[in-house]
Amino acid sequence: MGTTQLESVPEPKYWHLRTVLSEALDSEFSVGEILPNERDLAARFGVARATLRQALEQLELEGRLQRRRGVGTTVAPPRVGVAVGSGQQVWPGADDEAWEAAGCDLAAPPAAVADALGTGRDEPVHTVRRSRVTHGQPVAAELLYVPPASVPGLPAIDAPAGPARARAVLRELQRGALERRENAVELGSAGTDDAKELDRLPGAPVLVVTTRYLAEGRTAALSVATYRADTCRLTFGDQGDVEIHHDGPETRAS
Amino acid sequence: MGTTQLESVPEPKYWHLRTVLSEALDSEFSVGEILPNERDLAARFGVARATLRQALEQLELEGRLQRRRGVGTTVAPPRVGVAVGSGQQVWPGADDEAWEAAGCDLAAPPAAVADALGTGRDEPVHTVRRSRVTHGQPVAAELLYVPPASVPGLPAIDAPAGPARARAVLRELQRGALERRENAVELGSAGTDDAKELDRLPGAPVLVVTTRYLAEGRTAALSVATYRADTCRLTFGDQGDVEIHHDGPETRAS
DNA sequence: TAGTGGTCTAGACCACTGA
DNA sequence: CAGTGGTCTAGACCACTAG
DSSP: OOSOOOOOOSSOHHHHHHHHHHHHHHHHOOTTOBOOOHHHHHHHHTSOHHHHHHHHHHHHHTTSEEEETTTEEEEOOOOEEEEEEOSSOOOTTOTTOOEEEEEEEEEOOOHHHHHHHTOOTTOOEEEEEEEEEETTEEEEEEEEEEOGGGOTTOOOTTSOSSHHHHHHHHHHHTTSOOOEEEEEEEEEEOOHHHHHHTTSOTTOEEEEEEEEEEETTEEEEEEEEEEETTTEEEEESSOOOOOOOSSSSBOSOO | OOSOOOOOOSSOHHHHHHHHHHHHHHHHOOTTOBOOOHHHHHHHHTSOHHHHHHHHHHHHHTTSEEEETTTEEEEOOOOEEEEEEOSSOOOTTOTTOOEEEEEEEEEOOOHHHHHHHTOOTTOOEEEEEEEEEETTEEEEEEEEEEOGGGOTTOOOTTSOSSHHHHHHHHHHHTTSOOOEEEEEEEEEEOOHHHHHHHTSOTTOEEEEEEEEEEETTEEEEEEEEEEETTTEEEEESSOOOOOOOSSSSBOSOO
């Protein structure tokens, strides 16, 4: 990555810069390597720091870079494939899952969740918090909403609101017969607490996976899971790890 | 949305602003309504325009706003649910699909695609371009890579590289027996030409859906589809349109 | 404490839209 | 044409990390 000057082009500087840096990453850097700091890079390309940052933001969005305050900018490893809709119809908490239960409250859910569950807006539901870790990295935070009607055999609420109670809810949920599972994926941004759990800043891009668990014709549970968009590739269907990568996420000719 | 002053808080201004604006959108604006311009909004909140823009960017990422140069910023409609993995095992081009074939080339694919297909790096494959339109809006652009071996009955290459040839490839592909389909979703940014097709600017966030079509133990075809992340919610599984929304994509307490 | 990325400012000019 | 969002600059200060 020499002291390249930006030739004059009709496209935005930050976009051209993104392309130049992207190619430099492919050819001159290896995973984990640390880049020059933003002020140096900006000077080297003859642009303002803000412009350089705009290019870095793109590359971070594409999972090519990782930036940490106080540390620096490093070359990110390829995204990790995370199985989401295993195709099989399983309740959350089945053995093969990589989730760790963190806690459980009994509280009124957001209005949209209550509507999807078909419960009243102020009706309390069990709210299980779980987190998912892969390769030692936190990749997802989940809120699982379970109406009391879906776990009729659950012991009274004298248990503490910790992991033990969460597991009890999951265990009880699995006694029912699951009919179907519906997944949806959309882009979102991490709220303050999700960001903390995922070790990111607020507003970081996340893939929001909403899963409806259907049993006996009703929505028996609803899960809203937020995955780190920078590090994750969500896989649906049977297998997990196909490596379709670079040039993958930045699509076609740039 | 009064001439609100930002109270001093320990969180970034742009983040607080995002929250304030988000609430204003919920309570004081309706879909399609046009917001005051950025300079006015910035003045109204007593921040620099760049800071205001940072907040707007967040909201656009979350699908709440739509910004168009020369026009203004409008309140976006709820994201449209787009069925992606219909659960059934179907070849691309089945009747129920909403894709329109645009053209077809015979050329060497990107290296990563060639590897996934198991073809040689310089071996040409049929490359079908398709676009998907919903509610009159372009939502996705796709490149479908089909090795010649998967369409043995295809007439010689004398046909023009237009839609007709694309349809011929799809038709021929469907003669084989499809065994399985694997989907993966990740965040990406639109390249120059994808952006054009999706009516966005380069770098716009997209959801990249990679699908492997497996037949006779081989990867018979590979599809890379880029969906507009701002307007789409991808649904996997049987049904299409569950309305889990607001507060959906910006997750939990902000 | 030195160095990093994150936030913020107050300007300027450009590209595009629609009247 | 006037008005919009998009790009870009050259600064400043803050929050965080690690030696």
